[in-house]
Amino acid sequence: MDGVTDSAFRHIVALHGKPDITFTEFTNVHDICSGRLKALDSLRYSEVERPVIAQIYGKEPALFYQAAHVVCELGFDGLDINMGCPSKNVASSGSGAGLIRTPTLALELIGQARKGTQDWVAGQTLEQIGLKTKALEAIDHLKRGLQPAATATRMTIPLSVKTRIGFDRNMIEEWSACLIQGRPEVISIHGRTLSQMYRGQSDWEAIALAAGLIQPHGILVLGNGDIQSLREASVRIRESGTNGVLIGRGSLGKPWIFHGIQEVRASFHTGESCSAPPHVPNLEETFRIMLEHASFFERVHGPERFVRMRKHLGWYCSGFPHAATMRAQLVRTHSTLDVLNLVNQYQARALYSRGMEIPATLTAS
Ligand SMILES: Cc1cc2nc3c(=O)[nH]c(=O)nc-3n(C[C@H](O)[C@H](O)[C@H](O)COP(=O)(O)O)c2cc1C
Known part of the structure; x- marks a missing residue:
């Protein structure tokens, strides 16, 4: 396409x-x-x-x-x-x-x-x-x-x-x-x-x-x-x-x-109908694949074309809490590092709202 x-x-x-x-x-x-x-x-x-x-x-x-x-x-x-x-x-x-x-x-x-x-x-x-x-x-x-x-x-x-x-x-x-x-x-x-x-x-x-x-x-x-x-x-x-x-x-x-x-x-x-349930990755896996995609895009097409990656980032955001907010932020990113920071912030907020301690690796931005 x-x-x-x-x-x-x-x-x-x-x-x-x-x-x-x-x-x-x-x-x-x-x-x-x-x-x-x-x-x-x-x-x-x-x-x-x-x-x-x-x-x-x-x-x-x-x-x-x-x-x-x-x-x-x-x-x-x-x-x-x-x-x-x-x-x-x-x-x-x-x-x-x-x-x-x-x-x-x-x-x-x-x-x-x-x-x-x-x-x-x-x-x-x-x-x-x-x-x-x-x-x-x-x-x-x-x-x-x-x-x-x-x-x-x-x-x-x-x-x-x-x-x-x-x-x-x-x-x-x-x-x-x-x-x-x-x-x-x-x-x-x-x-x-x-x-x-x-x-x-x-x-x-x-x-x-x-x-x-x-x-x-x-x-x-x-x-x-x-x-x-x-x-x-x-x-x-x-x-x-x-x-x-x-x-x-x-x-x-x-x-x-x-x-x-x-x-x-x-x-x-x-000759039997396929009964395998569709693969639905959890949010952590979704974010991991999205980051892998962004990183590979940047490597292949160069950071100057990252704008073309934005629509894909938006498409990854559906069916999880605050997906619309995350989408609005992701479609303004300029690099994989920007995406990583947003994912870290999202995960840190999710942990915080569950009353859990935020691991140091997730807070670096
Ligand atoms: C944004 C966009 C770009 C497309 N570009 C191509 C293309 O370059 N070559 C092609 O054969 N079909 C192209 N298509 C048509 C799709 O390949 C496909 O035939 C159509 O979307 C219907 O299939 P789907 O419902 O699985 O998407 C494009 C469709 C969209 C939405």
Whole structure:
């Protein structure tokens, strides 16, 4: 999710209940091919996230060909094309969910992205596809920040598409028939139209219908929309017949949401419904994970970008006494140290109100 699931967040998610696959935020193909360093930040990842899929968006076939090379060169495990973003500046220019209206172009983008990954496997280099020096330097800079093993083998990576059920109406049958022609390995479907944005509810009947149409062609289908827990995920998979689901907003402030995924997976093998209760960390554990997240964010993205961490801090604050006050304070912090001080003050006050002595380690600020 753009502006949310950055590499620091994905790293914390991977540490506290690793999902089967992870997607980066979407990155514009133009930014990739022109080497805009700041935009390329969204293509950072750490090894613990694997398998990690890079998501790209845009509308120029030639740039998809080049961007596919870059994604392979950076060592990603898959390439995903965004055909679902409803935001005005993306969709109205014909990218993201705007592509639902231009099926021929959508197929051309898939074709060029696939050709890009295949030509890269065949040995073609970034220099050979005509990327400018600025782009080559930016990509090299990003590569050096990743693990060396990331770029070792020239292996074909799967290509996938993430989309919605339609533009201004549910047209999943026609749209599925179109996407099938592109033969992506996976199609992920958010059960809303572009016009709905995030309003109403995800239409899981439409997703189930799409799964039935798409899967016979050997293409996997992942459903998406409004899932808040692994248990809900398990029910949705069974009822819709999809091969899996994607969880987005349900992970905000809950990077542990995938904790227990092994039990869910096992329940599919045994055919029994998953009965494991959801993992709910206590307040101490929540604060510990929040601090770990803040600290990792600062290390990866630098203290000057800490403002971007604030929304995550706010999302951690719900369901405990004085959460709103704590949230209001946390969204004004500038560093992990600020966060640590607030946590210490909160815990000291909590102990004091229970009539207990305040340990010296908690009072340092
Ligand atoms: C702030 C925000 C940013 C998003 N950015 C992306 C994105 O970059 N790529 C993408 O495929 N979907 C993006 N989405 C859509 C989500 O991936 C997901 O399809 C949608 O939120 C519905 O699933 P959920 O109910 O599990 O969140 C974004 C959603 C939100 C709220």
